[in-house]
Amino acid sequence: MHDSYWIRTMPPWTDRPSGEGSLPYDVCVVGGGAMGASTAYWLTQLGRRPLVLERNDTPGQGASGRNGGFMxxxxxxxHAEAVELYGHDEARSLYRMTQVNQELAEAVVQRENIHGAYTRATKVDLAFDEREEAYLRESVTPLRHEGVDAFWVPRSEVAEFLGTGVGSHISGGLVRRDQATLHSTRFVLGIADAARRHGATFVCKSPVIEIVPRNQGWRVVTETQVYDVPQVVVAVNAWAPELLPDLEPFLTLIRGHLLLTEATDLRLSPWSINDTATYGRQVPSGQLLVGGMRSAVSDADIGQKPRAGESGLDTRPAIVDALRRVLPDILPTTEGLGVDYAWAGVMDFTPDRLPLAGPYPGREGLWLMVGFSGHGMPYSLALPRALAEACVEPERSTLPTVLNPTRFLG
Ligand SMILES: Cc1cc2nc3c(=O)[nH]c(=O)nc-3n(C[C@H](O)[C@H](O)[C@H](O)COP(=O)(O)OP(=O)(O)OC[C@H]3O[C@@H](n4cnc5c(N)ncnc54)[C@H](O)[C@@H]3O)c2cc1C
Known part of the structure; x- marks a missing residue:
């Protein structure tokens, strides 16, 4: 199993173990990915003392450290499909939440001196046939209504926004200027470290094996410790059913692949092709990332669970080959660019592709933040902030009802 580019270029993290046993923590956050680290950060901003338990030796080695780093x-x-699926108001409020997320990301990286983690970007969603073009064009008007600088450009103008020309089968692209990219581990570890400076405790190499109710609150059990806490936030992505088996029917595990090329002199904006779930961007070293292409295998890489104790998955040669071939097909100027390596991670899809974020029904003090369906980073500050606020003042929760776990666990 290969480590990701983000893990190979990860900032240093020194674990500072807490004291023994049950210290008076207000909330235990299980999982030190983007969601767990960010929840801990916001809890400290609300004057709380969170404990984060992470199975790996640092935060950010799960999906958050293996992803494409698109926000x-x-x-x-x-957006147009989101309106159709979730309703106009719900899709709008989700879009607004992701806009707030971006404002928070900009404010937090600046305030906490998290360098090189976040970059504003123009993104181009490419269309390769008439149906896909119609699908993307449908979003222009609703996006503009949200105040988004979005517009359609024909193939001949794509290079102006993408940084290079596209293959002859691409008809044009939806350009959105309000997007961002991350250096994934700098982002997660930066937030985790800021949370720690503000009073959060991170205990790594500490897999949680059980979460059990007590008379008041919860007992969180690791291999070596027991923590009694009033509240628990479960932010363990694909591993959630191991702790909460009721979630199993609602979380489909899907493997995601990324391939990294050699460095190039091209300077490219992030791009994607919705229909084949293929996407790409450039990383700070100048190398190109290309991901997706699950359509290359008949099972679409669904149902892939990491081996016990592992955070990533082995790569699948058919998908790596498909990624290698698709890049020059979409961006002909990349022809001949060598491949450095590929890696894979695991995503947790819900049936409606929306996260489960809110109280676990019928289990007071237990909160869920899982099921990001391959699309967690646009929520990675705003949703944890809303969840942290709900932990502190449940009656004033601003968590979107469309994300409430009752829709499946009711
Ligand atoms: C290949 C790939 C590409 C992706 N690309 C993008 C992208 O470009 N943009 C985007 O928005 N999203 C993308 N995603 C999805 C995104 O990475 C996730 O939605 C996001 O990282 C979820 O964050 P998380 O904190 O919930 O999960 P994770 O980062 O997986 O964190 C969960 C943490 O919980 C820990 N854990 C698990 N079990 C236990 C336990 N029992 N005890 C203690 N700790 C435990 C894990 O070690 C892990 O650190 C991608 C995902 C993959 C796999």
């Missing part, structure tokens, strides 16, 4: 605004589907 694409809006819900998982393109």
């Amino acid at each position: 694409v605004q809006g819900a998982n589907p393109v």
Whole structure:
């Protein structure tokens, strides 16, 4: 199993173990990915003392450290489809939440001196046939209504926004200027470290094996410790059913691949092709990332669970080959660019592609933040902030009802 580019270029993290046993923590956050680290950060901003328990030796080695590092605004589907699926008001409020997320990301990286983690970007969603073009064009008007600088450009003008020309089968692209990219581990570890400076405790190499109710609150059990806490936030992505088996029917595990080329002199904006779930961007070293292409295998890489104790997955040669071939097909100027390596991670899809974020029904003090369906980073500050606020003042919760776990666990 290969480590990701982000893990190979990860900032240093020194674990500072807490004291023994049950210290008076207000909330235990299980999982030190983007969601867990960010929840801990916001809890400290609300004067709380969170404990984060992470299975790996640092935060950010799960999906958050293996992803493409796109912070694409809006819900998982393109905006017009989100309106159709979730309703106008819900899709709008999700879009707004991801806009707030971006404002928070900009404010937090600046305030906490998290360098090189976040970059504003123009993104181009490419269309390769008439149906896909119609699908993308449908989003222009609703996006503009949200105040987004979005517009359609024909193939001949794509290079102006993308940085290079596209293959002859691409008809044009939806350009959105309000997007961002991340250096994934700098982002997560930066937030985790800021949370720690503000009073959060991170205990790594500490897999949680059980979460059990007590008379008041919860007992969180690791291999070596027991923590009694009033509240628990479960932010363990694809591993959630191991702790909460009721979630199993609602979380489909899907493997995601990324391939990294050699460095190039091209300077490219992030791009994607919705229909084949293929996407790409440039990383700070000048190398190109290309991801997706699950359509290359008949099972679409669904149902892939990491081996016990591992955070990533082995790569699948058919998908790596498809990624290698698709890049020059979409961006002909990349022809001949060598491949450095590929890696894979695991995503947790819900049936409606929206996260489960809110109280676990019928289990007071237990909160869920899972099911990001391959699209977590646009929520990575705003949703944890809303969840942290709900932990502190449940009656004033601003968590979107469309994300409430009752829709499946009711
Ligand atoms: C290949 C790939 C590409 C992706 N690309 C993008 C992208 O470009 N943009 C985007 O928005 N999203 C993308 N995603 C999805 C995104 O990475 C996730 O939505 C996001 O990282 C979820 O964050 P998280 O904190 O919930 O999960 P994770 O980062 O997986 O964190 C969960 C943490 O919980 C820990 N854990 C698990 N079990 C236990 C336990 N029992 N005890 C203690 N700790 C435990 C894990 O070690 C891990 O650190 C991609 C995902 C993959 C796999």
